[in-house]
């Protein structure tokens with residue numbers, strides 16, 4: 001095996017182990033939150049909100065990174081990627097995450113993962129140094145990820161022209177160069193990622209400008225909210241698309257089915273998706289009536305439109321690949337298939353909430369964590385776990401479905417559904433999100449929180465078993481020598 | 484109860500989705516070795532997409548006009564309530580509120596008349612969410628520093644209404660609340 005590919009394997013294995021360890025720690029924080037809301041344990045509000053902030057930031061960070069790791073690894077099939085940049089991103093991610101945990105746990109920084117302006121400047125109970133350290137840790141992560149995304153993009157553009165990377169030549173009847181779907185999706189996604197990270201950089205600069213001006217410069221709250229949600233919404237959505245790129249690339253080969261070829265409609269769908277996803281974030285500001293009304297309407301239309309290419313192309317293709325044909329089912333494609341189902345169901349919850357006349361009843365209730373946990377915990381996480389399995393079992397020639405694997409999947413599904421249902425029902429019962437404990441009048445809140453904690457623990461058991469299986473093989477890869 | 488219909492509708496969609504994905508999966512388990520799957524894919528894809536676009540179009544056309552920005556927009560409110568928010572309290576008053584020394588008063592709103600809440604914040608972002616006597620969220624708006632959001636509503640049922648903060652504003656967020664009466 002050549003040195004280059006072994007190095008990439010090792011760094012990917014290292015990423016996977018770190019991601020899974022942080023995942024388990026963050027799930028524990030999630031369960032602690034639900035237990036506190038259920039009055040099973042009693043933590044101070046400050047502790048709850050540091051846990052909440054840490055959980056949200058870490059989860060977003062690791063699953064974004066997981067998507068990037070997978071895409072970087074598979075990109076090697078088409079273009080050369082830089083090992084140095086991958087390592088650089090790894091080091092900056094680790095430093096950034098450690099700094100984040102210091103700001104939240106030693107500095108008591110607790111603004112929620114969206115750090116909505118001007119809360120970081122009026123974050124009661126936190127140390128005064130925690131806000132600048134938080135901004136610095138975001139900068140570290142942002143730089144690491146920006147360099148990584150730009151570097152991957154640059155490698156793609158060395159081989160494909162920009163219009164080829166967007167697969168525009170496929171709109172004509174006889175394309176001379178074929179753009180693999182994986183390259184198109186990666187391109188579209190990286191552009192979204194880069195746009196969102198640039199917005200993050202602007203937000204950080206505006207925060208620092210106000211911080212150092214000692215009151216001379218004050219930001220505009222509406223502009224900051226738009227920028228923050230452009231960043232937050234976009235990165236949270238693009239990380240899902242990274243997962244989809246991986247599915248397009250390996251679903252066929254792990255299932256003994258032909259690989260998807262580029263067609264005009266795949267090209268059209270992803271080009272449209274890129275635009276819709278960059279404007280859908282306006283749905284986070286529906287309840288800000290001072291926002292221009294045209295943008296509110298754009299928010300609802302873009303949110304609706306974003307579902308069309310996903311459903312008509314991606315979901316349709318996966319369903320068509322499976323329907324009525326013998327597929328070699330293994331843990332890898334089962335996780336992919338299940339993840340697509342979770343993604344669709346979470347998407348339904350999202351489209352309902354993205355309807356302005358519903359949003360007024362659901363905005364900032366637990367319906368919001370309900371739907372985004374659906375397409376994360378039962379969607380994107382499964383995409384990445386599927387990739388991790390596939391990656392770690394490359395030395396083994398056959399992926400077999402053991403009894404234990406089947407039971408573990410069952411635990412994951414049962415735990416996941418129960419955990420999510422507790423969120424949805426609470427959301428429909430008008431229980432607010434981000435409440436450390438519920439006002440006595442909201443009687444169903446604590447009860448549903450206990451149900452959520454119970455099922456989340458079942459989900460955690462499944463994840464621990466998956467972790468054992470994946471990490472064990474990753475350690476073998478880490479200790480392998482080049483032969 | 485809009486929330487109940489939302490939940491019902493969602494569960495219906497989830498049910499259909501689950502049956503769909505399970506049956507797709509079962510069809511693969513039960514397939515013969517040499518079956519080739521779906522025929523005429525492009526045509527099916529075309530119809531599926533068209534139906535999806537039509538359904539979403541109908542939904543958008545039906546729901547957009549119901550957006551809160553347009554409700555009661557052409558009427559004149561008979562009552563105006565000023566709402567100031569601060570970590571971690573609400574101030575409600577029939578007179579404008581002084582941000583330097585905010586104070587509120589007991590509010591009684593007549594039913595079946597249009598009321599306008601003029602909502603702002605004196606520090607961070609907050610939420611202004613109105614819960615009816617059965618503790619159901621009936622309307623809401625954000626409270627943003629530097630801006631005033633106008634929320635109009637016509638209460639039909641007299642009783643005690645609660646206000647909760649629905650935008651995370653710090654450690655006191657869950658205890659930030661107020662009440663008013665509809666008479």
Ligand code: HEM
Pocket residue numbers: 027029030031033034052053055056057059060063111112113114369373376377381419432433434435456459460
């Ligand atoms: C079973 C695993 C998980 C559990 C038990 C869990 C639990 C929770 C809980 C209790 C909250 C606070 C809800 C509230 O507002 O009251 C929360 C928020 C959140 N979770 Fe999870 N979660 C899990 C998995 C995930 C995953 C996979 C992601 C991936 C992106 C994620 C991302 C977030 C984010 C971004 C927030 C919002 C934090 C904030 O409001 O600032 N969670 N989670």
Ligand SMILES: [Cu+2]
Pocket residue numbers: 608609610648649650651652653655656657659
């Ligand atoms: Cu609040």
